[in-house]
Amino acid sequence: MKNRISFKLDVRAYTLIIALIMIFVVFTILTNGDFISSRNITNLSRQMTVIGILAVGMTLIIVAGHIDLSVGSLLGLTGGIAAILQVWYGWSTFPVIIVTILAGILLGLWQGWWVAYKGVPAFIVTLGGMMIFRGILLGISGGQTVAPMNESFRVIGQAYIPYVIGYLLTAVLIVFAFIMVARKRKRRQKLDLALSPVSFDYGTVIVFSVLITLFVYMLNRYHGIPVPLLILLVIAGIFIFVSKNTTFGRHIYAIGGNPEAAKLSGINIKRNILSVFVIMGALSAVAGMVLTSRLNAGTVSAGQMYELDAIAAVVIGGTSLMGGVGTIVGSILGALIMASIDNGMSMMNVPPFWQYIVKGMILILAVWLDISSKKKTAS
Amino acid sequence: MSILEMRGITKEFPGVKALDNVNFKVKKGEIHALCGENGAGKSTLMKVLSGVHPHGTYDGKILINDKEQNFQTIRDSENAGVTIIYQELALVKDMTIAENIFLGNEPTSNGFIDWETMFYEANKWLKKVGLSIESNLKVSNLGIGQQQLIEIAKALSKNCEIIIMDEPTAALAEEEVEILINILHQLREDGITVIYISHKLKEVMRISDSVTILRDGQTIGTKGIDEIDESGIISMMVGRELKDLFPYENNKIDEVILKLDGYSFFEHKSKKPVTDDVSLTLHKGEVLGIGGLMGAGRTELATSLFGGYEGKAEGSVYIDGEKYEVKGPKEAIDKGLAYVSEDRKRYGLVLGMDVAKNTTMASLGQISSLSFINQEREIWETEKYNKKMRVKTPSLETKVVTLSGGNQQKVVLSKWLMSGPKILILDEPTRGIDVGAKQEIYKLINELTAQGVGIIMISSELPELLGMSDRVLVMADRKIMGELSKEEANQEAILKLATGGENIEESH
Numbered sequence: 001m002k003n004r005i006s007f008k009l010d011v012r013a014y015t016l017i018i019a020l021i022m023i024f025v026v027f028t029i030l031t032n033g034d035f036i037s038s039r040n041i042t043n044l045s046r047q048m049t050v051i052g053i054l055a056v057g058m059t060l061i062i063v064a065g066h067i068d069l070s071v072g073s074l075l076g077l078t079g080g081i082a083a084i085l086q087v088w089y090g091w092s093t094f095p096v097i098i099v100t101i102l103a104g105i106l107l108g109l110w111q112g113w114w115v116a117y118k119g120v121p122a123f124i125v126t127l128g129g130m131m132i133f134r135g136i137l138l139g140i141s142g143g144q145t146v147a148p149m150n151e152s153f154r155v156i157g158q159a160y161i162p163y164v165i166g167y168l169l170t171a172v173l174i175v176f177a178f179i180m181v182a183r184k185r186k187r188r189q190k191l192d193l194a195l196s197p198v199s200f201d202y203g204t205v206i207v208f209s210v211l212i213t214l215f216v217y218m219l220n221r222y223h224g225i226p227v228p229l230l231i232l233l234v235i236a237g238i239f240i241f242v243s244k245n246t247t248f249g250r251h252i253y254a255i256g257g258n259p260e261a262a263k264l265s266g267i268n269i270k271r272n273i274l275s276v277f278v279i280m281g282a283l284s285a286v287a288g289m290v291l292t293s294r295l296n297a298g299t300v301s302a303g304q305m306y307e308l309d310a311i312a313a314v315v316i317g318g319t320s321l322m323g324g325v326g327t328i329v330g331s332i333l334g335a336l337i338m339a340s341i342d343n344g345m346s347m348m349n350v351p352p353f354w355q356y357i358v359k360g361m362i363l364i365l366a367v368w369l370d371i372s373s374k375k376k377t378a379s
Numbered sequence: 380m381s382i383l384e385m386r387g388i389t390k391e392f393p394g395v396k397a398l399d400n401v402n403f404k405v406k407k408g409e410i411h412a413l414c415g416e417n418g419a420g421k422s423t424l425m426k427v428l429s430g431v432h433p434h435g436t437y438d439g440k441i442l443i444n445d446k447e448q449n450f451q452t453i454r455d456s457e458n459a460g461v462t463i464i465y466q467e468l469a470l471v472k473d474m475t476i477a478e479n480i481f482l483g484n485e486p487t488s489n490g491f492i493d494w495e496t497m498f499y500e501a502n503k504w505l506k507k508v509g510l511s512i513e514s515n516l517k518v519s520n521l522g523i524g525q526q527q528l529i530e531i532a533k534a535l536s537k538n539c540e541i542i543i544m545d546e547p548t549a550a551l552a553e554e555e556v557e558i559l560i561n562i563l564h565q566l567r568e569d570g571i572t573v574i575y576i577s578h579k580l581k582e583v584m585r586i587s588d589s590v591t592i593l594r595d596g597q598t599i600g601t602k603g604i605d606e607i608d609e610s611g612i613i614s615m616m617v618g619r620e621l622k623d624l625f626p627y628e629n630n631k632i633d634e635v636i637l638k639l640d641g642y643s644f645f646e647h648k649s650k651k652p653v654t655d656d657v658s659l660t661l662h663k664g665e666v667l668g669i670g671g672l673m674g675a676g677r678t679e680l681a682t683s684l685f686g687g688y689e690g691k692a693e694g695s696v697y698i699d700g701e702k703y704e705v706k707g708p709k710e711a712i713d714k715g716l717a718y719v720s721e722d723r724k725r726y727g728l729v730l731g732m733d734v735a736k737n738t739t740m741a742s743l744g745q746i747s748s749l750s751f752i753n754q755e756r757e758i759w760e761t762e763k764y765n766k767k768m769r770v771k772t773p774s775l776e777t778k779v780v781t782l783s784g785g786n787q788q789k790v791v792l793s794k795w796l797m798s799g800p801k802i803l804i805l806d807e808p809t810r811g812i813d814v815g816a817k818q819e820i821y822k823l824i825n826e827l828t829a830q831g832v833g834i835i836m837i838s839s840e841l842p843e844l845l846g847m848s849d850r851v852l853v854m855a856d857r858k859i860m861g862e863l864s865k866e867e868a869n870q871e872a873i874l875k876l877a878t879g880g881e882n883i884e885e886s887h
Contacts (some may be wrong), residue, residue, distance in 0.1 A: 257729035
């Protein structure tokens, strides 16, 4: 008997998309269409990149059953290191990038070691890290703003991809998607597994292609694809793949879902947890450089409170703080929802204090919806 | 006159009748033992009595001093004078003895805790249970035996008339048992009634005035202690015929595949081993049963061997003639060990994951290259094992939490079959699953032994143990108490070894 392919709807993902569309519609109406102008879409996508990159790493951390409160300070410190190396020591951009990422990895190792091998709860280790890293940043920068960055470094956070290359990348992505589907179908055929209808498999890819082309067209009508957005998409793409298609990703979900069962299945919990924190460190460094590049400076207060935005994005995206459940796509959507609310309310000149209140309410509502929908399916 | 009478108690759980028309009568001021095999219904009966299972969730009547009682909560039963002391003591370790005794019941004056009265009263109760210590000591400073006495003091302070004790001596040293027995006798003189659940029949014979035996959720009988002896109790506990449930095949026993020689395992910093000086051999194609009562250390033996604990092993272990060092589950799996745990939800499955991911969890290496998982291969392999095990699931992407117990267990078995074990340890493989699924698991055991897999089967269900094993080892108190061949093994012999009867190992 061939197993039936289930066309199950991922209710959670659809709720998120519907919520996002509703937010878009409301703001578009309230701003007389300015909200979905090419210019604003570009701004929006630039605004969400830093939190988006953090949210990718945070998803892995939370799925593994931990938490990282230090990412804001970690991002500030690594961004500051990049600025200091370039501005004070005159390093060129490429070595700055490499060393900054290595610094992020090192700091991730430090925290991961405490959590995984010393058994100190991640909440405490990273709360400590939050203070330590901010302190180090204050110490090495002497409280000064370090500016300006080189032209080449500013590309990371400020530049746009030329139109032609943007369309070219889109085309490559679409071709890649078709190849992946074809390969999957071929492999399933070889193992005599059930196949979903051709129209369904390729139909999905076609819809995806149309949407992505439309999106790139919108961006190209302004300046093109922002480089930081491209960085976010590449990182997200890599980690979506890692989380779904590698043993490492599978181990993370198993550890978060039931550490005892995972351990007795031969999964090395300590090493995997350490790896997750290392990845978080590296991604924080990338986010730090994007922010430093965008601000064209390293500042002492860079990234403050970003950990909370990142956690909120992940949680809104459907990741359970209990561990074991969550997707990177959801977290990216969560980050986009948060950024849209910020962006839309700023456009409407709503005072900033309302933005905090609304974002806080949305966080609570999102989790409440999640819990109540789970209760319904359970009973 | 009877202080307590439970009449026609019937309690059903989904799919299981835990208690079937149980009658239980206790006289005032006696020590009444409650005996039965694991799963006979002792704990359920006591949970009904103490209000854990509230009135309305069971059928039948509870009478205390001839008055009908409808307990909704544990509080209600306590107010009626019934207190239960569990095997895992419920004391707050970081509080003082006095605070524990009066927890939730603190003496107050003007709304503030009256510490003087509290310590004074607590000291009084401590004296009552024969403890000459100050009540302002923290509980964490006390040994298990003393903690148990504190629990009794706590019960007495609530004017309790009936104390239920669940395996009170399981964790006690010899001298502590003596003290406890003295206290119980003293309580009896004060007119307190004690219901005493124990597997240790020697103690039962010494302490109690009468004994009630349960089997398969039914009352088999109540006897005065002078009307019965130890083997009488055992035969009442067992009493059941072996049905033709077990498709045992005379296994062809091949060479030795696993050998333990004086194996002990010490968890981190603990001086007491979780498993103590165990020696055994397992052959290819053999089912080696391990019997014993709950807490005898069987699961600990299996888990430690599989690398599930952190700590230090002593003695030597050989797999296929090669020395094996206990390191961790990964290394154990690589050596061909597989361990199906007794608690599938806690140790066997990631409940929120789907059937396919659970099935491949211990063998991801087989379906991936360079750590990239081949998803198609995963589905194909899972389908293969699903078909073999006849797992009933709507799809491979169904979360295992939604499956029935029997199907969950089959998924766990699929997981370990996929890892290709040479030695399979089954810990209570059929606990909580229906008869049909049990049969399939027994057939699987035969299939595996035919392929030369050595199987260690830990089971508390004696018929299963007798029905499927080629040899039976019996454990008690973390040690092997004796070995019984297929011919020697019967329920009486196993129970005798498991309840600390004489060690018959020397006799053959």
